[in-house]
Amino acid sequence: xxxxxxxxxxxxxxxxxxxxxxxxxxxxxxxxxxxxxxxxxxxxxxxxxxxxxxxxxxxxxxxxxxxxxxxxxxxxxxxxxxxxxxxxxxxxxxxxxxxxxxxxxxxxxxxxxxxxxxxxxxxxxxxxxxxxxxxxxxxxxxxxxxxxxxxxxxxxxxxxxxxxxxxxxxxxxxxxxxxxxxxxxxxxxxxxxxxxxxxxxxxxxxxxxxxxxxxxxxxxxxxxxxxxxxxxxxxxxxxxxxxxxxxxxxxxxxxxxxxxxxxxxxxxxxxxxxxxxxxxxxxxxxxxxxxxxxxxxxxxxxxxxxxxxxxxxxxxxxxxxxxxxxxx
Amino acid sequence: xxxxxxxxxxxxxxxxxxxxxxxxxxxxxxxxxxxxxxxxxxxxxxxxxxxxxxxxxxxxxxxxxxxxxxxxxxxxxxxxxxxxxxxxxxxxxxxxxxxxxxxxxxxxxxxxxxxxxxxxxxxxxxxxxxxxxxxxxxxxxxxxxxxxxxxxxxxxxxxxxxxxxxxxxxxxxxxxxxxxxxxxxxxxxxxxxxxxxxxxxxxxxxxxxxxxxxxxxxxxxxxxxxxxxxxxxxxxxxxxxxxxxxxxxxxxxxxxxxxxxxxxxxxxxxxxxxxxxxxxxxxxxxxxxxxxxxxxxxxxxxxxxxxxxxxxxxxxxxxxxxxxxxxxxxxxxxxxxxxxxxxxxxxxxxxxxxxxxx
Numbered sequence: 001x002x003x004x005x006x007x008x009x010x011x012x013x014x015x016x017x018x019x020x021x022x023x024x025x026x027x028x029x030x031x032x033x034x035x036x037x038x039x040x041x042x043x044x045x046x047x048x049x050x051x052x053x054x055x056x057x058x059x060x061x062x063x064x065x066x067x068x069x070x071x072x073x074x075x076x077x078x079x080x081x082x083x084x085x086x087x088x089x090x091x092x093x094x095x096x097x098x099x100x101x102x103x104x105x106x107x108x109x110x111x112x113x114x115x116x117x118x119x120x121x122x123x124x125x126x127x128x129x130x131x132x133x134x135x136x137x138x139x140x141x142x143x144x145x146x147x148x149x150x151x152x153x154x155x156x157x158x159x160x161x162x163x164x165x166x167x168x169x170x171x172x173x174x175x176x177x178x179x180x181x182x183x184x185x186x187x188x189x190x191x192x193x194x195x196x197x198x199x200x201x202x203x204x205x206x207x208x209x210x211x212x213x214x215x216x217x218x219x220x221x222x223x224x225x226x227x228x229x230x231x232x233x234x235x236x237x238x239x240x241x242x243x244x245x246x247x248x249x250x251x252x253x254x255x256x257x258x259x260x261x262x263x264x265x266x267x268x269x270x271x272x273x274x275x276x277x278x279x280x281x282x283x284x285x286x287x288x289x290x291x292x293x294x295x296x297x298x299x300x301x302x303x304x305x306x307x308x309x310x311x312x313x314x315x316x317x318x319x320x321x322x323x324x325x326x327x328x
Numbered sequence: 329x330x331x332x333x334x335x336x337x338x339x340x341x342x343x344x345x346x347x348x349x350x351x352x353x354x355x356x357x358x359x360x361x362x363x364x365x366x367x368x369x370x371x372x373x374x375x376x377x378x379x380x381x382x383x384x385x386x387x388x389x390x391x392x393x394x395x396x397x398x399x400x401x402x403x404x405x406x407x408x409x410x411x412x413x414x415x416x417x418x419x420x421x422x423x424x425x426x427x428x429x430x431x432x433x434x435x436x437x438x439x440x441x442x443x444x445x446x447x448x449x450x451x452x453x454x455x456x457x458x459x460x461x462x463x464x465x466x467x468x469x470x471x472x473x474x475x476x477x478x479x480x481x482x483x484x485x486x487x488x489x490x491x492x493x494x495x496x497x498x499x500x501x502x503x504x505x506x507x508x509x510x511x512x513x514x515x516x517x518x519x520x521x522x523x524x525x526x527x528x529x530x531x532x533x534x535x536x537x538x539x540x541x542x543x544x545x546x547x548x549x550x551x552x553x554x555x556x557x558x559x560x561x562x563x564x565x566x567x568x569x570x571x572x573x574x575x576x577x578x579x580x581x582x583x584x585x586x587x588x589x590x591x592x593x594x595x596x597x598x599x600x601x602x603x604x605x606x607x608x609x610x611x612x613x614x615x616x617x618x619x620x621x622x623x624x625x626x627x628x629x630x631x632x633x634x635x636x637x638x639x640x641x642x643x644x645x646x647x648x649x650x651x652x653x654x655x656x657x658x659x660x661x662x663x664x665x666x667x668x669x670x671x672x673x674x675x676x677x678x679x680x681x682x683x684x685x686x
Contacts, residue, residue, distance in 0.1 A: 039459050066644060067644065070640045107658055107662070110662040111662060114661075114665055115665075116458070116459070117398075118606070118661050118665050120459070120462075121602070121603070121606050121657065122658050122661045122662075124603075124654075124657070125654040125655070125656075125657035125658040125661065126658065127654070128650050128651070128653060128654025128657070129650070129651050129654035129658070130654075131650050132647045132648065132649070132650030132651035132652075133651060135647040135650075136651070140643065140647070256466070256595070259463045260466075260467075262463070263460055263463050263464070267459065267460075295478065296478040298474060298477075298478070301470045301473075302467065302470035302471040302474050305463075305466055305467030305470055305471065306467050306471060308463070308464070309452060309467045312452065312455070312456050312460055312464060313452055313455050313456070316456050316457070316460065317460075318460070327548070
């Protein structure tokens with residue numbers, strides 16, 4: 001087989017892996033949008049916040065040490081212990097549930113029945129607040145996140161493909177584990193929403209708020225639940241991206257990567273988020289590989305958006321979105 | 329006491345349809361204009377011009393532009409930053425290509441070019457609605473920023489990739505470049521703001537504005553009563569683009585002097601202008617000013633409190649500023665979703681009856 005073709009294959013495979021990560025972030029958006037009609041811009045910052053908290057807990061950092069030092073003139077930074085990864089993840093999850101509760105209690109309970117654009121603006125405000133709090137709590141420097149996931153090139157794939165085609169595929173172990181984790185996560189989420197009482201209540205709320213309220217489902221509880229689940233998805237996404245490129249501010253920008261995925265897949269569809277993620281992941285890698293060199297590269301920033309835009313012109317509700325029915 | 333219509337009778341049609349029908353309101357407007365044109369230029373210094381007045385005036389133009397699109401016509405746009413960049417880069421290209429033509433004409437032409445570009449990016453709005461459209465405008469944001477970064481022609485192949493404004497003058501007064509006096513910067517922006525606000529105010533209360541608002545309130549119903557949605561939406565994009573382009577051109581040439589597209593016209597600029605119109609009030613020209621003033625003054629104020637007042641390190645103050653401004657935005661949305669303009673309206677209602685409210 002020609003080299004170019006093999007190389008393109010490798011690009012497609014890597015694109016699929018990147019797409020899985022995009023889908024992971026997009027999932028968090030879809031969950032909240034379906035259940036509460038809130039377009040949650042803060043999802044990316046939630047991933048950053050979760051990753052920062054995880055690193056902070058694992059390293060035994062003192063929260064708000066920077067602020068405390070500035071006010072009282074002390075010099076504290078670490079407790080001096082290390083927390084094992086699994087325990088730290090559990091503790092971070094507790095923090096994320098607390099965050100979900102606070103978001104519901106202090107922000108969105110007061111904004112029920114407002115226009116969607118205002119809710120969207122509120123999530124941008126929330127993104128600002130969380131960004132600031134995350135930095136003040138744990139410090140703004142770039143951190144390494146290592147919870148023991150395998151890293152580096154997968155030798156087995158490299159050797160096998162080299163023997164088969166004479167060209168070794170470079171695939172990162174981390175991407176493979178991210179894919180596995182994402183598949184498990186989606187499986188768990190589907191099982192949760194199909195087979196548990198809370199999951200069914202969640203779907204009922206997503207279908208029709210008022211009908212759900214009238215059969216005795218607590219909207220308040222469901223909204224906290226859905227923000228917690230979104231927090232959990234954000235934590236997973238934060239771990240994967242954080243392990244890949246370090247925990248830093250740019251992590252919050254993955255929200256911007258997930259938006260075209262949502263447009264493509266439809267704001268209300270979980271399969272749409274996954275398929276959209278894969279299409280975007282492969283599409284942008286292939287475009288950068290084939291067309292990128294001709295136009296000066298770095299096309300990844302906008303290609304996904306333009307693709308989604310062109311797609312939407314032909315199908316305004318996205319790939320799997322609910323058909324838009326308009327009445328006067 | 330204030331704002332009373334009693335004794336304020338209109339006897340002709342022009343009197344009846346003037347911008348400020350209440351006499352007190354009209355006088356207040358003249359007083360504000362007089363202070364802005366005749367008092368402030370004499371007392372302004374570099375700090376106040378660069379930190380407060382010039383950014384306020386320029387952002388007010390951008391906010392008026394976005395408010396026409398989002399507040400009056402209901403089309404949410406997250407591409408304002410990139411559209412400002414279009415204005416800035418076309419102004420730069422015009423300034424360097426035609427050095428003999430007045431900068432005022434360049435700024436107006438940049439507005440026209442931006443209007444064309446924005447209308448082009450507005451075309452999908454005929455098919456796409458709501459959040460899908462908002463995200464679609466992000467395509468414009470990222471694509472345009474990438475374009476201005478990659479194509480050397482836009483920045484005249486300068487080594488740094490930056491564009492910097494050459495020195496130009498209006499009526500013999502230098503208005504761009506490093507040797508500009510504070511009052512000159514302030515005055516040229518003020519002239520543009522005043523003109524833009526008058527144009528915008530009159531457009532929005534005329535038939536064009538009523539068509540926009542009909543589309544905003546319910547596009548299908550508007551279509552049934554005979555509003556052409558394509559015409560209404562595209563004119564909104566066009567007019568909005570014109571104002572945003574002027575803002576971008578002034579932002580680059582008068583305020584910044586030198587600009588790099590990713591840094592000066594990134595997505596945070598889009599959000600900043602969106603914040604301004606939400607906090608100021610959607611669908612209100614006064615709200616655009618109020619929001620711009622609020623968002624310009626807030627960081628200045630917070631910086632003075634945290635760094636100047638409490639003596640905390642600057643990075644900590646920057647983080648706290650994030651928290652406070654985010655928190656204030658949320659608080660505003662909860663307490664007064666219609667923005668500062670609504671507070672102003674309420675205050676006027678109260679003043680009208682004051683001091684005998686019953």
